[in-house]
Amino acid sequence: MSGLLIENAGGIATLAGGLRRGPSQSDAAVVSGESLAVACWDGRILAAGTADDVTRQIAAKGLPLNAFHRVDARGGLVTPGLVDAHTHLLFAGTREGEWQLRSRGAGYLEVLAAGGGILSTVAATRAASDAELLGGGRARLDQMLANGTTTAEAKSGYALNVAGELRLLELVARLSREGPIELVPTFLGAHAVPAEFRADPSAARGPATDPTEAYVAEVISEQLPAVARQGIARFCDVFCERGVFSADQSRRILRAAADLGLALRLHADELAPSGGAELAAELAANPGANPAANPSANPATKARVAAASTPGDAVLGCLSADHLGAPSEAGIAALGRAADAGTPVVATLLPATSWFLGKHHFAPARRFIDAGVPVALATDLNPGTSPTLSLPLVMSIACVEMGLSPAEALSAVTINAAYSLGLAAEIGSIEPGKQADLVVWSVPTLEQIPYWLGGSQARIVVKRGIPVFDRG
Numbered sequence: 001m002s003g004l005l006i007e008n009a010g011g012i013a014t015l016a017g018g019l020r021r022g023p024s025q026s027d028a029a030v031v032s033g034e035s036l037a038v039a040c041w042d043g044r045i046l047a048a049g050t051a052d053d054v055t056r057q058i059a060a061k062g063l064p065l066n067a068f069h070r071v072d073a074r075g076g077l078v079t080p081g082l083v084d085a086h087t088h089l090l091f092a093g094t095r096e097g098e099w100q101l102r103s104r105g106a107g108y109l110e111v112l113a114a115g116g117g118i119l120s121t122v123a124a125t126r127a128a129s130d131a132e133l134l135g136g137g138r139a140r141l142d143q144m145l146a147n148g149t150t151t152a153e154a155k156s157g158y159a160l161n162v163a164g165e166l167r168l169l170e171l172v173a174r175l176s177r178e179g180p181i182e183l184v185p186t187f188l189g190a191h192a193v194p195a196e197f198r199a200d201p202s203a204a205r206g207p208a209t210d211p212t213e214a215y216v217a218e219v220i221s222e223q224l225p226a227v228a229r230q231g232i233a234r235f236c237d238v239f240c241e242r243g244v245f246s247a248d249q250s251r252r253i254l255r256a257a258a259d260l261g262l263a264l265r266l267h268a269d270e271l272a273p274s275g276g277a278e279l280a281a282e283l284a285a286n287p288g289a290n291p292a293a294n295p296s297a298n299p300a301t302k303a304r305v306a307a308a309s310t311p312g313d314a315v316l317g318c319l320s321a322d323h324l325g326a327p328s329e330a331g332i333a334a335l336g337r338a339a340d341a342g343t344p345v346v347a348t349l350l351p352a353t354s355w356f357l358g359k360h361h362f363a364p365a366r367r368f369i370d371a372g373v374p375v376a377l378a379t380d381l382n383p384g385t386s387p388t389l390s391l392p393l394v395m396s397i398a399c400v401e402m403g404l405s406p407a408e409a410l411s412a413v414t415i416n417a418a419y420s421l422g423l424a425a426e427i428g429s430i431e432p433g434k435q436a437d438l439v440v441w442s443v444p445t446l447e448q449i450p451y452w453l454g455g456s457q458a459r460i461v462v463k464r465g466i467p468v469f470d471r472g
Contacts, residue, residue: 002041002042002067002465003039003040003041003042003046003058003063003067003068003069003465004039004040004041004068004069004071004436004462004465004466004467005037005038005039005040005054005058005065005068005069005070005071006037006038006039006040006071006073006078006438006440006462007035007037007051007070007071007072007073008035008036008037008072008073008074008075009036009037009038009073009075009076009077009078009440010036010073010075010076010077010444010445011030011031011032011036011077011078011444011445011446012030012031012036012038012048012049012077012078012079012430013028013029013030013077013078013079013080013410013430013446014028014029014030014031014048014080014429014430014431015028015029015079015080015410015411015414015415015428015429015430016029016429016430016431017029017429018415018424018429019344019374019415019416019419019424020374020408020411020415020416021339021344021369021372021373021374021375021416022369022370022372025369025374025375025407025408025411025412025416026405026407026408026411027407027411028407028410028411028446029429030446031048031049033050035050035051035052036048036049036050036051036073036078037049037050037051037054037055038054038078038430038438039054039057039058039068040436040438040462040465041061041063041465042465043435043436043464043465043466044432044433044434044435044436044465045430045431045432045433045434045435045436046058046061046432047432048078048430048431048432069467071440071460071467073440073460074442074459075444076440076441076442076443076444076459077440077441077443077444077445077446077448077449078430078438078439078440078441079148079410079414079430079438079439079441079446079449080414080415080427080428080429080430080437080438080439081148081149081150081151081414081427081437081438081439081461081462081463082147082148082149082150082151082391082392082413082414082417082439083149083150083151083152083413083414083417083418083421083423083427083428084144084149084151084152084153084378084379084381084391084413084417085152085153085320085322085346085348085376085378085417085418085420085421086153086155086320086322086348086350086378086379086380087152087153087154087155087378087379087380087381087382088154088155088157088158088188088380088381088382088383089137089140089141089152089154089155089172089175089183089381090125090133090136090137090154090156090158090168090171090172091121091124091125091133091136091158091382091383092121092124092125092127092128092132092133092136092158093120093121093124093125093128093383094383094387095116095117095120095121095383095384097116098111098116098117098384101116102357102358117192117384118157118158118191118192118384119192119194119195120384121158121382121383121384122158122159122160122192122194122195123195125158125159125164125168126158126159126161126164130167130171133168133171134171134174134175137171137172137175138175138178140381140389141175141181143389143390144181144381144389144390144391145180145181145461145468145469146456146458146461146469146471147389147390147391147392147393147456147458148391148392148439148441148458148461149181149391150180150181150182150427150437150438150439150461150462150463151181151182151183151184151418151421151423151427151437152181152182152183152184153183153184153186153235153378153421154172154175154176154183154184154185154186155185155186155187155188155191155237156168156169156172156185156186156187156188156189156233157187157188157189157191157237158191160189160191160192160193160194160215161194161223162222162223162226165187165189165223165226165227166226166227166230169185169187169227169230169232169233170230170232172185172232173185173232179463179468180463180466180468180469181463182463184234184235184421184423185232185233185234185235186233186234186235186236186237186265187223187224187227187233187235187236187237187257187262188236188237188238188239189219189223189224189227190215190216190219190237190238190239190245190249190250190253191239192239192244193211193212193215193244194215197211197212197214197215197218198211212245212249213249216245216249216252216253219253220252220253220256224236224253224256224257224260224262225260227260227262228260228261228262233262234262234263234421234422235262235263235264235265235319235421236253236254236257236258236262236263236264236265237264237265237266237267237322238250238253238254238266238267239267240266240267240268240269240274240275240276240279241267241269241270241271241272241274241276242271242272242274246274246275247274247275247276247278247279250266250276250279251279251282251283254266254279254283254287254318255283255287258283258287258316258317261316262316263316263317263318263319263422264280264283264287264316264317264318264319265318265319265320265321265322265348265420266279266280266283266318266320266321266322267322267323268280268321268322268323268324268327268331269321269323269324269325269326269327269328269331270323270324270325270326270353271325271326272326273326273327273328273331275328275331276321276324276327276331277321277324277327277328277330277331277332277334277335278328278330278331278334279318280318280320280321280335280338280345281318281321281331281334281335281337281338281345282334283317283318284317284318284319284338284343284344284345285317285338285341285343286317287316287317287318317343318345319345319346319419319420319421319422320345320346320347320348320376320420320421321335321345321346321347321348322348322349322350322378322380323348323349323350323353323363323380324347324348324349324363324364324368325354325359325361325362325363326361327363327364332364332367332368332371332373333371335347335368335371335373336371336372336373339371339372339373339374340372344373344374344419345373346373346374346375346376346416346417346419346420347363347365347368347373347374347375347376348375348376348377348378348417348420349362349363349365349368349375349376349377349378349398349402349412350363350377350378350379350380350386350394351363351377351394351397351398351401351402352379352380352386352388352393352394352397353380353385353386354401355397355401356385356386356387356388357385362401362402363402365398365402365403365404366402366403366404369408374416374419375404375408375411375412375416376412376413376416376417376419376420377391377394377395377398377409377412377413377417378391378394378413378417379391379394390454391413392449392450392452392455392457392458393453393454394413395409395410395412395413395449395450396450396451396453396454398412398450399450406446406447406449406450406451407446407447409450410446410449414428414429415428415429416428435464436462436464436465437462437463437464438461438462439458439460439461439462440458440459440460440461440462441457441458441459442457442458442459442471443457456471458471459471
């Protein structure tokens, strides 16, 4: 059968109408009433609304009803599949020991400086086999799917050398091919300065003697060109933070990435104002040179950019600034101006990270919304600071700690998250012609998704028109 017909829905949160920002962040475009349905054909949304209207539209297309597999929603809400726009999916080892260090007052950067944090995961990941990394990735993806996630960004960044970063990106691509969750690969070579550079900056090519500068030089001259030639990564990310990579260093890396045809995103202002929000706004409209003319760019990327009808279609600017736990006033204003100018940078907020670190200080979500900045939410799945696989739990924390409404939180994990990945034309809402990624929830209203704290309310998950998870 090529069709899927979801019947007896208690409501449909369509999220139709594009990116949400400002007052529209709270508009989930809910269709309510009795006997609601969603029809899909060949992996695409065909129609959504009352059962009678959907049946008429099926007939108008000349499609037989017996060609549709029927799913009973049992009065549950239907939403788009959830989109997790910030994860560190592939890693080896766990870091529960860091809890004890933090409980004794050690800060995040102190743990990192002591060889823990990211660097401990780098050592474990470098030593792990492909089979071990794939096995861990598959197990995590299974749980993400059971929580309603149908698309996820997946970063490299736990190898910090050319061969290791390419390996992680290849494994991400392999997991995406296996499905059912669709993965968006991001290169995060500038995640931390690896131990070998801290010990001996001369490990890099070039004259730099400062360890961070030496590693930045390698990322730009060695890692990025290799990533571009490989042709898997869609995005380049940098951890822009005091004690990690400065705004200037981040700018140089991201402009080099844009020159090679990679779209941009940024770890920004997580712990202190670092200029990250301002940099993201700057790079939204002016990321770098035209990669179509760059001989080092991947041929497929050059073709995509050359075929774009407008610069925005090439999806090369900075689409997302992530974390934003401590942005400056100037940074918030800069992101607001970028959104007003038609080059919005999504503020992708990661409340589970702040909660797990015990910071009791969360990103100013309401400030961003009031400034007209589109807000997304993501898990920040990683072994040290956010070992969670549940976007509904993230929604709950955002509602309790950040003051988001359930509708604002749902927008943040659907259409806005999709936009931050350059995929809003394909996923993130229930609209005719878009990819049929859906969740049938066991609850009747969107308010109950974050209300059941840590609950498992996703009953049926659909990817490209095919039910891929059924809680039974």
